[in-house]
Amino acid sequence: MEKILKYQELDTKLQQLEKKIESSSEKNVMNEMISYVKDAQNKSLKLEQKAKKMMEEYVALKKEYDKNVLTIKELTSKNSSELTTAQMDEIFNQINLVSSNLYMIERNLNIQLVNIKTILKEFETTKKGVINARTKHKESKEKYEALVNTVNPQIEAVKNEMLSLEKSIDSKLLTKYKSLKHDKVSLPIFVPVTAGNCGGCRMALPMGKLDKIKAEGYIICDQCGRVIFLK
Numbered sequence: 001m002e003k004i005l006k007y008q009e010l011d012t013k014l015q016q017l018e019k020k021i022e023s024s025s026e027k028n029v030m031n032e033m034i035s036y037v038k039d040a041q042n043k044s045l046k047l048e049q050k051a052k053k054m055m056e057e058y059v060a061l062k063k064e065y066d067k068n069v070l071t072i073k074e075l076t077s078k079n080s081s082e083l084t085t086a087q088m089d090e091i092f093n094q095i096n097l098v099s100s101n102l103y104m105i106e107r108n109l110n111i112q113l114v115n116i117k118t119i120l121k122e123f124e125t126t127k128k129g130v131i132n133a134r135t136k137h138k139e140s141k142e143k144y145e146a147l148v149n150t151v152n153p154q155i156e157a158v159k160n161e162m163l164s165l166e167k168s169i170d171s172k173l174l175t176k177y178k179s180l181k182h183d184k185v186s187l188p189i190f191v192p193v194t195a196g197n198c199g200g201c202r203m204a205l206p207m208g209k210l211d212k213i214k215a216e217g218y219i220i221c222d223q224c225g226r227v228i229f230l231k
């Protein structure tokens with residue numbers, strides 16, 4: 001029993017070392033930066049589509065503007081001496097209409113220009129964010145790799161220690177340990193009787209069970225599946 005407990009102790013240490021790498025802030029930052037860049041790429045794509053649409057709208061407005069300017073030119077080029085008063089009034093009305101059209105188009109063109117400028121600014125901000133994220137990613141990757149290089153030898157050492165210990169552990173206990181671990185029973189798998197309860201899940205153990213532990217060395221907890229032994 002002592003050997004398997006030592007083995008479990010090493011296994012716990014191994015788990016902590018692996019967790020040190022897996023849940024390291026460096027790894028978190030790395031992943032955050034990767035998803036940041038991905039989001040930024042999606043955003044850039046959307047901005048690009050938006051900008052394209054705006055440019056098309058801008059070009060269409062400009063065309064309409066030029067067309068209206070041409071109409072005004074035509075209307076004003078007519079020789080007034082050849083026109084009746086009614087025709088003159090009609091031309092004035094048309095000029096007024098086209099002028100207000102031009103005014104509206106000009107307004108929309110300006111709005112569109114502001115929109116396009118805003119998009120360009122957003123582009124710029126996104127680009128800066130990506131550059132920043134790439135730098136951060138690189139930094140945290142270097143730190144992460146340094147951490148891995150420090151912790152991995154420790155992991156290897158613990159694994160080797162466990163491996164050499166395995167030979168001296170009662171094979172029945174070791175098989176039990178491994179199969180429970182395989183079934184995702186969380187560490188510690190071997191727990192002592194604690195104040196008459198299972199040391200893992202705290203379930204109360206009736207006298208019969210305690211007697212069985214005394215007789216056989218250990219029992220399996222009905223509730224949590226751990227191996228309960230007597231200290």
Ligand SMILES: [Zn+2]
Nearest residue numbers: 198201221224
């Ligand atoms: Zn239990």
